[in-house]
Structures are given as structure tokens and as C-alpha cells.
Amino acid sequence: MLRFTFRRLLQIIPVLWIIITATFFMIRFVPGGPFTAEKAVTPEILRNLEAHYGLDKPLYRQYFDYMGSLLRGDLGPSFKYPNRTVNEIIGDKLPTSLELGFISLAVALVLGITLGTLAAVKRNTWLDYVCSSSAMIGICVPTFVLGPLFVLTFAIHFQWLNASGWYGPSDRILPCLTLGCVYAANIARLTRGGMLEVLNQDYIRTARAKGAGELRVVFKHAMRGGLLPVISFLGPGIAGILTGSFVIETIFQIPGLGREFVNSAFNRDYTLVLGTVILYATLIVVLNLVVDIVQIWLNPKLKFE
Amino acid sequence: MVSLSPSPDRIPSPAVTPEQIETGHSLWHDAWSRLRKNKLAVFGGVTLVVLGLLCGIGPFFTQSYQTQNLDLGATPPSAAHWLGTDTLGRDLFSRILFGGRISILVGLVATFVALAIGVTYGAVSGFFGGKLDAFMMRIVDIMYALPFTIFVILLMVFFGRNIFLLFFAIGAVEWLTMARIVRGQIMTIKKMEYIEAARALGLGKRRIIFRHMIPNILGPIIVYTTLTIPAVMLLEAFLSFLGLGVQPPMSSWGVLIKDGAEKMEEFWWLLVFPGGVFSLTLFSLNFLGDGLRDALDVRSSKD
DSSP, rough: OOHHHHHHHHHHHHHHHHHHHHHHHHHTSSSSOOOOSTTTOOOOHHHHHHHTTTTTHHHHHHHHHHHHHHTTTTBBSSSSHHHHHHHHHHHHHHHHHHHHHHHHHHHHHHHHHHHHHHHHTTTTSHHHHHHHHHHHHHSOHHHHHHHHHHHHIIIISSSSSSSSSSOGGGGGGGHHHHHHHHHHHHHHHHHHHHHHHHHHHHHHHHHHTOOOOOOHHIIIHHEEEEEEHHHHHHHHHHHHHHHHHHHHHHHHOSSSHHHHHHHHHHHHHHHHHHHHHHHHHHHHHHHHHHHHHHHHHHHGGGGGG | OOSSSGGGGGOOOOSOOOOHHHHHOOOHHHHHHHHOHHHHHHHHHHHHHHHHHHEEEEEEETTTTTTTOOTTTOOOOOOSTTBBBBOOOOEEEHHHHHHHHHHHHHHHHHHHHHHHHHHHHHHHHHHHHHHHHHHHHHHHHHHSSHHHHHHHHHHHHHOOOOHHHHHHHHHHHTTTHHHHHHHHHHHHHHHHHHHHHHHHHOOOOOIIIIIIGGGGGHHHHHHHHHHHHHHHHHHHHHHHTOOSSOOOTTTOHHEEEEEEEHHHOOOOOHHHHHHHHHHHHHHHHHHHHHHHHHHHSSSSOOO
């Protein structure tokens, strides 16, 4: 177990290095620099700006400079926000995005596992059909349709909630519900499938024969095995929630890192784009590793595959 | 695995003449009759055909999607404009049909790119096995962990929002699952006698893979292609919604949804109809894919 964890941790390093290097050079090779959009920049000022940010040095020097400061945890200055560093901007915006992501994930897990388990236990009853078909609808209505529809219904028509913003706790409801719903639908389907498979197995019959109550059978005995597919979905699920937040933050005008990333890409703010990509990539790669380890911990059979 | 023998309930009744028994039911025939019994899959298939026809030939009969009528402005659904008009007075119904052409085109072409990469990669990896296979699958594992959506966004931002780039960027992201599935299938049929026979006849490796192996794993390939199309269309719409996908004057369902979301406060139909048509398409594709999976019996366990 420890060896496996250690080996996978070592693998992360080349993966991250490839991501950083690829993104760094991709951004540098595109036409147009960060200052081309600004009007009336005289050549002298442009030269000064480039010298200030080290853009006049040869590319390989810039690369090594960047990697060097990255190792010290410094993501450099932003090109578009004068006098602000990328670290500051990320520190400012990331908590909002993380909050959005965590609440959405919680919504997805609670809603998805509940619906999926209900559907599996009450298999082929109307309850199952309601749960399964709402899961299918959830998968097919994308966040960027569902979000505006929620706003239209609950904010504009009924006026119960604000259409946008991120101030009070009630402002969390619509964005987190929108982002969570799609993944809740996926989780519900996986839970149903997993639970059905487990509920037919001998050890469940044994548990029932020994007089364990239905609730105990479902929660104590069946769930452990039945939720394995859900755990393996968490890796792609978390990545999806992180990228999904780009759209959610745009729809609900939430001042998070997702919106900042899309804007910085449009503005060619090199350092901010690089910093955000590195951060997201690290988050996704590390969380995937955690999911893998949890999966093997729960299901030792996987170790031998 | 695919069952080659007809199931007992399909053995013809005694009234049938011997010749007919000998013709039997092919795998595809079997699958087709199973698919027809699946109501949701049939619904999905019929909806897709209707939508495809509407988007394909409909625009020849409707008003041009570009015809502006600024005096008219945005109007709710009416007899003249079934789904209403947008703020520039353009007929929403024709705009949805034209947008659908682009969305469906992106869906098909990008899926084809993913299919070509995934099948070749998976087949090579599974066929040769050993160290090469371990190496190639390791790459797939690593790529699974990468934040590809972010890379597609970067590509679209920095290299211009060109529709051909869109095809390849999306195709290059969506091939991983296909590669895994094809590899698994190739591994299982690699040891079968007819492949041995092909080898014994001295056929080249490429010929064995593409002429003898791939036709025999068409079932899973078709199923996952059907399930890849909605994923691809979703990614296209996602990018278009962020303003990074299809660019004006072209439009796609993602672009229409983006426009609708901006104006929904006053003109709800601009959001509801494109969003509805898009969701209906994804719905149909998913149901058809699931139905095909059951009909072709791709997964061994069925609930």
C-alpha cells in the first residue's frame, strides 16, 4: 500500500512537468502578446514593458527563470493587473471556487446516493422509475441550460432568490444545485447499478438470514461494495466540477477563479493563465491519486490487476 | 461478449420450413429485433432521424436564418414564427435548424476523429501486447488524469476559434475510452482460431487487424461511438457557451443557448427552445446508445 502510494506520487512529478512545459511553450508560440491589445503603446514603452516582465530575454532563459521561481512557489506578476502577483489573485479567488466546488460535490453525493439507493432497493417500482428517469434527465440537461432555467424560474419568475452574486448563504443555493445536479444524476445511476449487483450476492442473503434489519443490510453491508463505482467516478467527477465551475461562475457572476481563468485566457495574461492551469492540473492529478488510493483501500482485489 | 448462438426463445416454430431454419438469425438480426422492443431506444432513434432530416433539409423551406427584421424585433411564438423571433427579428425556428447543422456536424466529425485515433491506438496496443501495450496504456492512464477541457480552452483561445481546430481539439480529447475498450476486445479475440488461421495464411499484421479483427468487434465500437457523440456535442456547446466555440455568423445550439441565456429575462423563448432541442438530442442519443448496448449485449452483466 505504502509502496503503491509512493510510486504513484513519484509519477505525478513528470506529469506535472509535462503539463507546465507544454502550457508554457504553447502560450509563447501564439501570435500576439499580452500588450498587443493596448492601444497607442509606443515601441519604447512596449520595450520597457517587456524588459520589466523579462519578456525580452531568450525563450529558454524565460523558461528556466519561470521554473526556478515556480519551485520557490512564486507564480510571478500578473501582466494585466498592474502591481498584483498571480499568487495574490489566486489566493483571492480560489476560496470562492473551492467553496462552490465542495458544496456542489456534497449536493451531488447526497442527492445521487440517496436517489440511486432508493431506486435499487425499490427496484422496478414507480419510485425506481421516478429516480432513474430524473437521473437521465439530469444527465441530458447540461449545466448551461439548467442554470439559466433555474434563474428564470426561481429568481425571475418567483423572485425567491437572487439571479446572480455571491454574498449571503442563499446565493449559494442556485449555483451549487446547478453544478451538483449533473453529477448527482451520474452518481445516482452508478449507485443504482452497483447496489443492484451487490444486493444479489450471497453475503447479503447471509446477513438477511442472520436477522439483520433491512436498513442495516443496506447501509452496513451493501453500501460498502455498492458504492465502489461511485468512488471511481469521483476522479473524473471532481475534474468535471472544477471545469464546470467556469460556466457556473459566468452564469451567476461569481467572483471565482474559473471566471478569472477564462478572462485571463482572453486577455493573454500569460502568467495568470499558466498559474491557473498549473493549479488546476495539480488539484486534478492529486485528487485522482487520492481517489485511486481510496479505491484500492476499499477493494484490495484491484491491487493485483 | 457477443453471443453467437440464437437464444432459445428465438428458435423458429416447427411450422417453418427447414431452409428457413438454416438461414437462422444473424447477430445483427437478433440485435435489431431486441432494439426494436426497447421503446426508449426506438423513441431516441426516431427523434434523431426527424431532427436530422429537419436540420438537413428543413432550411431549404424556411426563411433564411439571417433575414433580419429590426422593426419586428423579438416576438413570442406565433403562427408566422412558430418559435418566435430573436431581438434582430430573425426566425428562431430556422436559426435552430441552421444551428443544429453545425452542432450535428461537429458532433459527427469530432467523433470520427476520436474513433479513428481510439480504434487504431487500442487495436495496436491490444494486438502487439507486452511492453508496447504496457507503455501505450500507461500513456492513456496518465492522459485520463489530465485536465483536457482546460487545454481545449487554451487551444481555442490562442489559435483562433476555427471550426476545424474545434473538430480536432475535441476529437483528440475524446478518444481515450474508445482506445481502452478496443484494446480489451482485441485482447479477447486475439487468441481465437480464425485469427490463428489468418496468421497461418501469412497475412500481414495490418490486414489481420483491420480486415479480420475490427469487423468482429464492431458491436462495442458502434455502441461507444453512439455514446461519444453526445459527449462531443456537449463539449462543443460548453465551449460555444463560453464564447470559444463556433463563431458568428455561424451558429450552433451552444451559441443559441448562450444568446438565450443573456436575454432570457425578457424573452424566455430564446433560451427554452434551443435548450430544449439540445437536451432532447442528448437524451435521444443516450437512450439509443444504451439500447444498442443492451441489444448487442456488450456488457456481460445486465440488470
